[in-house]
Amino acid sequence: MKTLHLVCAAALLAGPAAALAHGSLPHERTAAATPLGEQKPWGIAGEAEPALRTVTLDMGDDMRFTPAHISVRLGETVRLRVANKGQAMHEIVLGTPASLDAHARLMQRFPAMEHAEPHMAHVAPGHAGDLVWTFNRAGRFDFACLIPGHYQAGMRGTITVTP
Structure with missing residues (x-):
């Protein structure tokens, strides 16, 4: 527990985005997590x-x-059901290329930190998880698995939001 607090403190000193890293446990919403209605x-x-x-x-x-x-x-609200068909832990994180790149770099530095945000789902092997998102901004956005090594291996995709 003391080690976790030191890692969390180091991440906070590195900047507010550093608190987005996580470990291998399922994500649970906490009071410190992004409020449900925060615009991204x-x-x-x-x-x-x-x-x-x-x-x-x-x-x-x-x-x-x-x-x-x-x-x-x-304007469409979509349930993204992510099914982990593999033997390793996987996740989906929605974002922009810049936000996902920054988060992936943090994951390399702090692979054991946990976080829970509405724009991500962490899924154990053989399980599925849901992420519900309202796409109220037009454009091209990305999703990725930011578990260390997965993003770097090309585990990513795109979402096109059209009027």
């Missing part, structure tokens, strides 16, 4: 009830998402 450049967390569409993304130990590209309509 790639959208805002959604509620499950208005999600009229579910898109299943398979994650595998080949370090790929299937499909690797999805399209959504501006």
Whole structure:
């Protein structure tokens, strides 16, 4: 526990984004996590009830998402169901190329830190998780597995949000 506090303190000294790294435990929402309604450049967390569409993304130990590209309509709330078909822990994190690159660098430095944000889902082998997101900004955004080594191996995809 003392080691975890030291790692957390080091991450906080490195800047607020450093607190986004995580370990191998499932993510749980905490009071310190991003509020459900915080606007991000790639959208805002959604509620499950208005999600009229579910898109299943398979994650595998080949370090790929299937499909690797999805399209959504501006304003659409989508349930992204991420199914881990592999033997290793995988996750999905939504973001921009810059935010995912920064988060991936932090994961290399602090691989054991935990975090819980509405724009990510951490999924154990053989399990599935849901992420509900409202895409209220048009553009091209990314998703990736930021577990150290996975992003670097190409485990990423794109989301196109069209009017």
